[in-house]
Amino acid sequence: MRIxxxxxxxxxTAPSYHPECLAALFETERLPVVDIDLAELDQLALATVGRAALPGAQPKLSADLDVERCTLQVAAGGGHYLLKPQAGTFPHLPENEWLTQRLAAQVGLEISPCALVSLRDGSLAYVVRRFDRPVGGGKLAMEDFCQLAELPPGSKYDGTAERCGKLLRRHASEPLVELLKLFRQFVFNWWVGNGDLHLKNLALLRRPDGRIALSPAFDQLNTRLVLPDDPLAMPIDGKRDNLGPGSWARLAQNFGIGPKAATRVLREVAAALPGALRLVDAAPLPAELREAYAALLRERAPVGG
Ligand SMILES: [Zn+2]
Structure with a gap:
C-alpha cells in the first residue's frame, strides 16, 4: 500500500502526498523541492536534539520555503520549518519520529503538520512546521517546562510527571483541560516507548486567542528501537519502567482527574491499536524495525493493565 x-x-499511486496535506504543511499543493543534500549538512552548524546517548545527536536545522521557486532551503534562523535529516549514529530516526507523531495524532494528541521528504541525495528527512510561527506571521510566546520550573537547560532530565502536572496547574489558563491532555501525552509516550520525554520536550504556548495551553506534541519517537531497554526520562509514580494500572490511577489522582475520565483515556489509547499497527506496517522503515515497533505497541496496548 502506498501511503x-x-x-x-x-x-x-504516486505522488505519495495528498494535495490537502501539502497545503496544510506548505500552503501550496505542490511538493517543494528540498534543496539540501545530506553530505552538505556536515558543513552547517546544526543544533542537536535529544540526549547525547541517544542520537549521537539527531541533527536539526531551521528551514524556510521560497514560495516563488517552490523550494525548501536552509534558513539562517527563524525559519518556519524544522528539518531533521538522517543521523550518522542511528539509522531511520526521521522515519521513526514521523511515525510516532502520526500515532500521536491517532490517539487524539495535537501535532503540527509534518511529513517525510526526500533530500537531493534521496535520503528521507522529517520536516515539521514550527507551531510558534503562525501562518499569518509573527511569533507566539512559548515556554518549555524547564523554563517554567526555573531550571537551566542542562537540568532537563530533573523532572517527574507529577512535577509537570504542578507546573501546568500553576501556569495554564484552563488547568483541568490541560492536565487531561498531559495525562494522555504521558500514557501515549509510555505506549510508544519514548524514553526521551523530558522537561524541554513539553511546552506551554500562548495561543492566538490569548489562552496559555500545552503546545502541540513534538520531538516524540520510539527510543526503544535504538536503545532496546531505554527507560523513561521522567519517572511516573516514581517508576521509569514497568508501569501498570496502579501507576496510571495514581498519576490521574495526582493530576486531579477523576477515575472515569482517566479510564476513558486509557481505553482510547488501547482502542487505537489496530489502526496503529496498520500505520506501522505501511511506514517506510525496514521490516525488523516495523516488527519491533508493532511488538511494543501490542505488548503495551492494554496500557491500563
Ligand atoms: Zn495525506
Missing amino acids: CLSCGKPAG
Whole structure:
C-alpha cells in the first residue's frame, strides 16, 4: 500500500502526498523541492536534539520555503520549518519520529503538520512546521517546562510527571483541560516507548486567542528501537519502567482527574491499536524495525493493565 508521507493514510499511486496535506504543511499543493543534500549538512552548524546517548545527536536545522521557486532551503534562523535529516549514529530516526507523531495524532494528541521528504541525495528527512510561527506571521510566546520550573537547560532530565502536572496547574489558563491532555501525552509516550520525554520536550504556548495551553506534541519517537531497554526520562509514580494500572490511577489522582475520565483515556489509547499497527506496517522503515515497533505497541496496548 502506498501511503501519504504526510498524514500516513492510503494515497493510491504516486505522488505519495495528498494535495490537502501539502497545503496544510506548505500552503501550496505542490511538493517543494528540498534543496539540501545530506553530505552538505556536515558543513552547517546544526543544533542537536535529544540526549547525547541517544542520537549521537539527531541533527536539526531551521528551514524556510521560497514560495516563488517552490523550494525548501536552509534558513539562517527563524525559519518556519524544522528539518531533521538522517543521523550518522542511528539509522531511520526521521522515519521513526514521523511515525510516532502520526500515532500521536491517532490517539487524539495535537501535532503540527509534518511529513517525510526526500533530500537531493534521496535520503528521507522529517520536516515539521514550527507551531510558534503562525501562518499569518509573527511569533507566539512559548515556554518549555524547564523554563517554567526555573531550571537551566542542562537540568532537563530533573523532572517527574507529577512535577509537570504542578507546573501546568500553576501556569495554564484552563488547568483541568490541560492536565487531561498531559495525562494522555504521558500514557501515549509510555505506549510508544519514548524514553526521551523530558522537561524541554513539553511546552506551554500562548495561543492566538490569548489562552496559555500545552503546545502541540513534538520531538516524540520510539527510543526503544535504538536503545532496546531505554527507560523513561521522567519517572511516573516514581517508576521509569514497568508501569501498570496502579501507576496510571495514581498519576490521574495526582493530576486531579477523576477515575472515569482517566479510564476513558486509557481505553482510547488501547482502542487505537489496530489502526496503529496498520500505520506501522505501511511506514517506510525496514521490516525488523516495523516488527519491533508493532511488538511494543501490542505488548503495551492494554496500557491500563
Ligand atoms: Zn495525506
